[in-house]
Amino acid sequence: MKLEIQNLSKSYGEKKALSHVSLTLTPGVYGLLGPNGAGKSTLMNIITDNVRLDSGEICFNGESIFKMGKRFRKILGYMPQQQELYPSFTGWRFLNYMAALKGMTKEQAKQEILQTAKLVNLDGDLNRRLGGYSGGMKQRILIAQAILNRPQVLILDEPTAGLDPKERIRIRNLISKIALDKIVLIATHVVSDIEYIAKEIILLKKGEILSQKEPSALAEELSGHVFVVSAPPERVGELQEAYRVSNLAREGDRVLVRLLSQTPPKDYPNQSVSPTVEDCYLYHFEEEGESLS
Numbered sequence: 001m002k003l004e005i006q007n008l009s010k011s012y013g014e015k016k017a018l019s020h021v022s023l024t025l026t027p028g029v030y031g032l033l034g035p036n037g038a039g040k041s042t043l044m045n046i047i048t049d050n051v052r053l054d055s056g057e058i059c060f061n062g063e064s065i066f067k068m069g070k071r072f073r074k075i076l077g078y079m080p081q082q083q084e085l086y087p088s089f090t091g092w093r094f095l096n097y098m099a100a101l102k103g104m105t106k107e108q109a110k111q112e113i114l115q116t117a118k119l120v121n122l123d124g125d126l127n128r129r130l131g132g133y134s135g136g137m138k139q140r141i142l143i144a145q146a147i148l149n150r151p152q153v154l155i156l157d158e159p160t161a162g163l164d165p166k167e168r169i170r171i172r173n174l175i176s177k178i179a180l181d182k183i184v185l186i187a188t189h190v191v192s193d194i195e196y197i198a199k200e201i202i203l204l205k206k207g208e209i210l211s212q213k214e215p216s217a218l219a220e221e222l223s224g225h226v227f228v229v230s231a232p233p234e235r236v237g238e239l240q241e242a243y244r245v246s247n248l249a250r251e252g253d254r255v256l257v258r259l260l261s262q263t264p265p266k267d268y269p270n271q272s273v274s275p276t277v278e279d280c281y282l283y284h285f286e287e288e289g290e291s292l293s
């Protein structure tokens, strides 16, 4: 199974949202990482046929998804960014409604809703109204509607937006559970959502793909350029001015400053540490300048 995005471009008037984007996706989780405005939603909206592309092609197993039309939509699951759900609908009614939109028969819908609700851990809450659901429950029912038809391609736009860390972990575990035999593309600007479950991370910046790599390979790019120095609190400001700082942690009367630097920082006994994907995010996205200090 293969989804190939070839040379995709899209502008809104003068604004280039995507520029010559090419990607090949096979079963597994892909994290699409980029800051606000990078073009993540535009890419997802094109794959899900909610926005028209200007040029390029998308093929599923060699066939254009735009020619496949309905046949592609049948194997596609889409969870849009968090939105207002129908507050007066019960969970059951909402899923039943989505099942009908997906063209499922009543009997099919009933079976799939029961199974899917169990999977997302909402089987005990289907008779409650969505207006009374917590943020995490709302996200889980949105995931449930996306996977009702057992899609082969699953597109998730910021699935953990607005959730607390406990719910985030829950959603993450759920995604890795349902992703085994599917192509899953998750757009996020939260590194921890995808760092441990993505087989590859795609970095998108200003509509262009910067890289598509395994998380460990991505982190490895910064090997030898991430340091932790122990500084007195009054010197933290000058370190922040001189370097890109990815973390500060108090240690007794000193502060451990995690920073990115081309060469070991002067004046401090320090050790380079293993880079993380979060360091890479900071390196690529936090500031406009691309070179390390």
Ligand SMILES: Nc1ncnc2c1ncn2[C@@H]1O[C@H](COP(=O)(O)OP(=O)(O)OP(=O)(O)O)[C@@H](O)[C@H]1O
Pocket (backbone or CB within 6 Å): 012, 015, 016, 017, 034, 035, 036, 037, 038, 039, 040, 041, 042, 043, 189
């Ligand atoms: N309907 C539209 N009309 C005009 N410009 C748009 C439209 N949709 C998106 N854009 C612009 O295209 C660029 C890419 O936007 P997009 O929403 O795809 O980015 P994103 O990475 O999903 O951002 P976010 O994380 O904020 O959702 C941005 O500069 C945005 O302002």
